[in-house]
Amino acid sequence: MVVRNPLKLAARSARVDRTIVRLTNGAAFGADTLAICAGPCSVESAEQLDACAKAVHESGANVLRGGAFKPRTSPYAFQGLGERGLEFLRTTADRYGMAVVTEVLDPRDVALVASHADMLQIGARNMQNFPLLRAAGESGKPVMLKRGIAATVDEWLLAAEYILLSGNDKVVLCERGVRSFDTSTRNLLDLSVVPLLAGLTHLPVVVDPSHGTGVARLVEPMALAAVAAGADGLLVEVHPDPASAASDGHQSLTPDEFGILMGRLGSLAAAVGRRLPAATLAA
Amino acid sequence: MVVRNPLKLAARSARVDRTIVRLTNGAAFGADTLAICAGPCSVESAEQLDACAKAVHESGANVLRGGAFKPRTSPYAFQGLGERGLEFLRTTADRYGMAVVTEVLDPRDVALVASHADMLQIGARNMQNFPLLRAAGESGKPVMLKRGIAATVDEWLLAAEYILLSGNDKVVLCERGVRSFDTSTRNLLDLSVVPLLAGLTHLPVVVDPSHGTGVARLVEPMALAAVAAGADGLLVEVHPDPASAASDGHQSLTPDEFGILMGRLGSLAAAVGRRLPAATLAA
């Protein structure tokens, strides 16, 4: 067995109870009620974002996701709307009583993003960007820490430890697939980490089946599987018109497909003792 | 997008309906009712096997799994009981109305194994052992084809094609985890292939969460996740005394743990339109 680096703050043994990370609109990660984060990959316009938010809200999502600062493999790809995108996210989410989670790429932008968002997302490429982890931690905002594309669970938890060390204990881990030798899917979604992490840490864990598979048709079954495995929530890309999306259209659900997913998720969640957010129950 | 080798017989388009592989005791792979294969990694003795079979039968399993010919990384590890193990499997399974699935390693042993078993298992190490695939196909017996440890979905389906070409269409695919860079789990269980294969082939797919994780504590959540993702059945290692098992004890469930898994699986299966085998319903 491999010797692990010692965890202190993130270790399961560091707390009696598992951590529940709560956002101001009531969304919670780690509670019986799941956190459902949905929205477009990139914020493209106020109209696109509103169409998306309205639809996912009606289907029961309680956190609006969307990228304003986009990390793109190519410098020639769409880099996001920046501050305007953040403003659209805030305004739109408020319209529907949703919280906002959005990515921050640069420690110099943490204060700006934190002034608009309810939760800062650290992307897979930045999982070991230690200055960014520290800056995000020091903001005091809840942080969603995505797993690096080839990060071990040990490395991921130590990255979380960097955030926790700043005194900020509102950290949510997000599994989004790891790099694989098989190009049939964009990444290899590693759902085993969900129950594995439950034994190693008190932090909540969500799953992103959109990046985890890269194929729209696989998002629903893998979302169901994630909740069956014990995930505390989901991060799902939804776009009103995937074919025209500025990024990741091939893995985005339409609002209708998302609605179907949420319907099926309700039954499955009940079978494993979880609930969808209240908005859904009312629907 | 990568150009695939053309599939003929295994392709989804080769058949109108999805294939259902039925064993003589009524166990079916690909039907609404799941196939639940359970038993020890290795057949060690008549007593060990009976204790195991009795327990998993009572919990609702309808196929007895167990290795008589064991492929072991080290030549100094237990290599299995061979023909005596096959006899124990047949006798024990008949006692409880179960079918037998067991591995065959050598084309020269196919007739022998086929004379005792209801289903031949081709292990991960032999997924591209083409003489063995042909011999298993020619036996006319149902074949469970495990995915190679680093096989792409394309390669796996082409391996199935070797079996189908012999005129034997009773092939079940088994996902059992692929090799990973992270040693936290023994393998990386790739559940995304379950819905992916549903679009590519008409063949049924089962999941082995025991080898897929290598950690007993992760077997139940990943078994639930597999069925949520659409798996047609499970392959689970159960041992009356995991600590004393001749192989794979660390990933084996006790009979009690298996019973709990089956209880939870019943509720979850119903939420996705599946059922456990009849024996369970009667329990």
Place this chain on the structure above:
Amino acid sequence: MVVRNPLKLAARSARVDRTIVRLTNGAAFGADTLAICAGPCSVESAEQLDACAKAVHESGANVLRGGAFKPRTSPYAFQGLGERGLEFLRTTADRYGMAVVTEVLDPRDVALVASHADMLQIGARNMQNFPLLRAAGESGKPVMLKRGIAATVDEWLLAAEYILLSGNDKVVLCERGVRSFDTSTRNLLDLSVVPLLAGLTHLPVVVDPSHGTGVARLVEPMALAAVAAGADGLLVEVHPDPASAASDGHQSLTPDEFGILMGRLGSLAAAVGRRLPAATLAA
């Protein structure tokens, strides 16, 4: 540090001197003089094989490689000429004083292949085909054991142990690349295993830069690198007309390219205390 399975016969400590595997034509693996195995991926005809053998012999190769039984991912791909291919190999190699190394896929074919070849090749797909390893070992012939596509060094050495246990100590290990996440090359050639194995085992190690890269342009630099790292020989695919090859044309060198490689290899080998086979020195 991971606990390894204990090696007995293959361990470096099992012998005072490193093993030298000698073929009947004087080719040696593990000596100061390198073993240079070259030839086509598949034996296609007597004419193709003779053109190839003549050219690689003139450039200094001392072992003729070529496949008569071909393991192919798809059952619809060319499967080799079988026994006729073996006869072509024997006749052609004898014409030029070369030895023959060729793959065997099926334990039932070991005697046949051994009756024509000087060395049996176990391919990557069969590295853990234990009945085949035992049968090859029992043949008493030298065996070239290719590394499995995702085999650890530990697993590879234990596979060699299966052969050694039969009393046959003429085993040569062949690194041919492992599976990678990057499709820029066919496989990821892992040259670090060459010096690593020198510390772990007394067995000689050769490198196959043709399968290891899958790109003809990369074969020469990686062949040089392999010898610089300490390899005891090379396995190189050469075809008189790569564009028309029945298999692996994109990674085959032309006879002229192979001649250039051998010229450069002569200088480099001298710099690390090795020599090319005598035929080359005479050229």
Place this chain on the structure above:
Amino acid sequence: MVVRNPLKLAARSARVDRTIVRLTNGAAFGADTLAICAGPCSVESAEQLDACAKAVHESGANVLRGGAFKPRTSPYAFQGLGERGLEFLRTTADRYGMAVVTEVLDPRDVALVASHADMLQIGARNMQNFPLLRAAGESGKPVMLKRGIAATVDEWLLAAEYILLSGNDKVVLCERGVRSFDTSTRNLLDLSVVPLLAGLTHLPVVVDPSHGTGVARLVEPMALAAVAAGADGLLVEVHPDPASAASDGHQSLTPDEFGILMGRLGSLAAAVGRRLPAATLAA
């Protein structure tokens, strides 16, 4: 074949000649004379650094490497001396006529590091830290861009493109191993990228066999192999007392071992038409 993102500035076709990146002390990357970067993993003290620099200079190294800002998996590991470390690097390198390459982790530190170093290193963890790439590019300093731990060649070149887009064309690529399933080595050193990159880009490529293997005993053979494969230089960890090193002691050479490596490298380099830096020739 996978469709690549289009490269503009980094593509081989963007320039007639291959780029040579020259540092102020005359060290050059991409010329017939190799660039030899050596030094400790971490700068620990003025004394340690001087002992190291003196020794590697005498053996022929022309660039001093050493970490002042250290990216560490665990927040509890030594994080580097920061600005004091930079000052030690500058003073020590000047004493021996060496250039300085050192890592920068944070875009806010680029100006500080650039004021002391001749070349900025972007580490594997930050290969897709786009704000850092842009800041390093805008500094105008030469940049050594290490490959990410699971980065494809395509992604790596696009990361270089971010730097080039700032108008800074002094970029050197550094292969340092990718993540593997085999824990026998720390990473899997991918030497095939050396000749592969020569066809894809005009930028020079160096190899880091210390991180690439993580095992001191493997550094020399892989350094030789790297140059045989066409590398334009090396990055080697050397420590006066590896057993007491603050980081990476197990992969550091002693000064004596480094001297032996350089002696052997001289002969090998000549065989492939390269030279060691002038200091060595004088030695």
